[in-house]
Amino acid sequence: MQDNLALAQEMTVAAAATRNVNLSTDPRRMAVIKVWDAMFRGARKYVESEGFMAVHNMPHIVGVTGACENTDTLFTIDWYDGKKMFLPQSNQLYIEMLTQAVEGGRVYGEIQSFRKELTADNRRLAQFSLFEIEHIGDLDELLGHLSGIVAGAARQVAQDCEKELALFGRNAADLSNLTFKRMTYADAVELLKTEGFPELVFGDDLGATHEGRLTELMGPMFVTHYPEEIKFFNMRNNDEDPRVVNSSDLLLPLAGESAGSAEREFDGAKLREKLAKSSMLAGLIRQGMKLEDFEWYLSFHEEHDVKLHSGAGVGMARVAQFILGQTDIRDCVPFLINRDNVI
Numbered sequence: 001m002q003d004n005l006a007l008a009q010e011m012t013v014a015a016a017a018t019r020n021v022n023l024s025t026d027p028r029r030m031a032v033i034k035v036w037d038a039m040f041r042g043a044r045k046y047v048e049s050e051g052f053m054a055v056h057n058m059p060h061i062v063g064v065t066g067a068c069e070n071t072d073t074l075f076t077i078d079w080y081d082g083k084k085m086f087l088p089q090s091n092q093l094y095i096e097m098l099t100q101a102v103e104g105g106r107v108y109g110e111i112q113s114f115r116k117e118l119t120a121d122n123r124r125l126a127q128f129s130l131f132e133i134e135h136i137g138d139l140d141e142l143l144g145h146l147s148g149i150v151a152g153a154a155r156q157v158a159q160d161c162e163k164e165l166a167l168f169g170r171n172a173a174d175l176s177n178l179t180f181k182r183m184t185y186a187d188a189v190e191l192l193k194t195e196g197f198p199e200l201v202f203g204d205d206l207g208a209t210h211e212g213r214l215t216e217l218m219g220p221m222f223v224t225h226y227p228e229e230i231k232f233f234n235m236r237n238n239d240e241d242p243r244v245v246n247s248s249d250l251l252l253p254l255a256g257e258s259a260g261s262a263e264r265e266f267d268g269a270k271l272r273e274k275l276a277k278s279s280m281l282a283g284l285i286r287q288g289m290k291l292e293d294f295e296w297y298l299s300f301h302e303e304h305d306v307k308l309h310s311g312a313g314v315g316m317a318r319v320a321q322f323i324l325g326q327t328d329i330r331d332c333v334p335f336l337i338n339r340d341n342v343i
Contacts, residue, residue: 027167028167028168028331029334030164031161031163031164031165031167031168032164032320032324032331032332032333032334033334034160034161034164035157035161035164035165035320035323035324036316036320036333036334038153038156038157038159038160038161039153039154039156039157039316039319039320039323040110040131040153040316041156042152042153042154042155042156042157043131043149043150043152043153043314043316045152045156046145046148046149046151046152046153047106047108047133047145047148047149050106050145050148051104051106052106052107052108052133052135053102053104053106053107053108054107054108054109055095055098055107055108055109056109058091058094058095058109058111059088059091059094060087060088060111060112061077061079061085061086061087061088062085062086062087062088062091063085063086063293064086064284064289064293064294065093065094065293065294065296065297066086066087066088066089066090066091066093067086067089067090067280068089068090068092068232068260068313070089070115071280071283071284071287071289072116072283073089073115073116073117074086074087074089074114074116075087075114075115075116084288087114088111088112088113088114089113089114089115090111090113090130090132090313091109091111091132092132092134092311092313093234093297095107095108095109095132095134095311096134096264096309096311097297097300098134099134099135099136099307099309099311100136100304100306100307100309104136105135105136105137105307105309106133106134106135106136107133107134107135108131108132108133108134109131109132110129110130110131110132111129111130111132112127112128112129112130113127113128113129113130113313113315114126114127115127115128117338117339118339119339120338120339120340120341122327122328122329122330123208123256123329124329124338125317125329125333125336125337125338126337126338126339126342127337128315128316128317128333128337129315129316129317130313130314130315130316131149131313131314131316132311132312132313132314133145133146133149133311133312133314134309134310134311135309135310135311136307136308136309137308137309137310138246138263138308138310139224139246139247139248139261139262139263139310141310142248142261142262142263142310142311142312143180143182143222143224143248143261145312146222146248146250146259146261146312146314147178147179147180149314150178150180150220150250150252150258150259150314150319151177151178151179151180153316153319153323154175154176154178154319154323155175155176155177155178157172157175157323158172158173158174158175158176159172159176165323165324168324168325168326169325170323170324170325175323178220179219179220180220180221180222180250181218181219181220181221181222182221182222182224182248183214183218183221183222183223183224184223184224184225185206185223185224185225185226185227185244186202186225186244188206188210188214188223189201189202189204191214191217192206192210192213192214195213195217196213197209197210197213202227203227203229203230205230206223206249206257208256211249211251211256211257212254212256214251215251215252215253215254215256216253219253220250220251220252220253220322221250221251222248222249222250222251223248223249223251224246224247224248225238225241225244225245225246225247225248226244226245226247226248226249227243227244227245228242228243228244228245229279231245231247231262232260232262232280233274233275233278233280233281234262234264234265234271234274234275235247235262235263235264235265236262236263236264236265236266236308237265245262245263246262246263246310247260247261247262247263248260248261248262249261250314252318252319252321252322253322254321254322254325254326254327255318255319255321255322255329256318257315257318258314258315258318258319258322259312259313259314259315259318260312260313261310261311261312261313262310262311262312263308263309263310264308264309264310264311266301266306266307266308266309267301267306268298268299268300268301268302268303268306269302271298271301272298272302275291275294275298276291317329317332317333320332320333
């Protein structure tokens with residue numbers, strides 16, 4: 001029995017590895033590569049037309065401030081003298097600072113995001129491309145930019161990759177003029193209760209099945225104003241309903257959550273208070289970290305006149321999954337890196 005199990009595991013890993021071979025002979029794999037090229041050119045074209053400045057050489061070895069939500073999925077590396085460092089989930093906090101200094105207050109960057117996902121399935125990757133933006137401005141303006149980025153990426157693919165899309169059964173015309181609906185989290189919960197999820201209550205996080213049903217009903221959409229407790233500590237509370245933060249998740253058909261976005265709390269005292277009471281800090285303390293690891297970020301807000309700013313991270317693999325119309329993200333990336341597959 002033990003030998004059979006080991007053999008089955010070896011066969012699974014070997015089968016997964018075949019997704020990364022024969023790049024020049026597999027038409028669909030070459031199509032994916034061309035689609036990604038067009039997708040990024042379209043995204044860059046939008047942000048550059050809107051005055052965003054690219055930030056290069058961002059850190060790929062970070063302290064715990066390179067986390068964005070789930071610190072349990074950080075990859076740990078052994079730094080000098082045995083100090084523990086991490087591979088980044090996001091460079092959000094670093095480029096946030098630049099919005100306060102760059103003329104126009106608009107920056108963007110492209111990084112590899114690393115997540116220690118314990119499941120290798122059709123949704124999760126251990127490494128993927130993250131397209132991050134930050135700007136001086138509010139959530140409404142941010143969602144306009146996010147719409148422009150994703151619509152621009154899809155439009156460029158439709159323009160340049162009609163034959164490649166056809167290999168995946170996709171019609172380029174369907175991607176040429178995307179629009180995005182909006183719905184609050186509270187309204188989404190009430191809608192889902194009538195769509196087969198009566199157990200949902202305010203405060204629950206939305207899972208893949210919930211997101212899938214919403215996009216079946218609404219198409220590409222933004223769900224906005226999530227409860228504070230289930231989001232990253234620095235998201236700004238809504239003035240009218242402090243239970244929620246001025247945030248949004250972009251949901252795309254088949255792919256689900258593809259971008260997280262929010263206004264950032266810019267009041268230093270409030271920011272420190274929000275971190276101190278967050279579930280994230282409790283998780284960090286369990287891992288031997290402490291509030292002081294965020295001191296550079298907190299102090300910046302306490303010592304400077306920081307303007308209201310907002311930002312987002314777009315998971316480009318999920319955008320590609322939506323563009324290609326596939327149920328399995330593993331078929332939508334040029335190189336697959338997950339728990340079972342590395343080259």
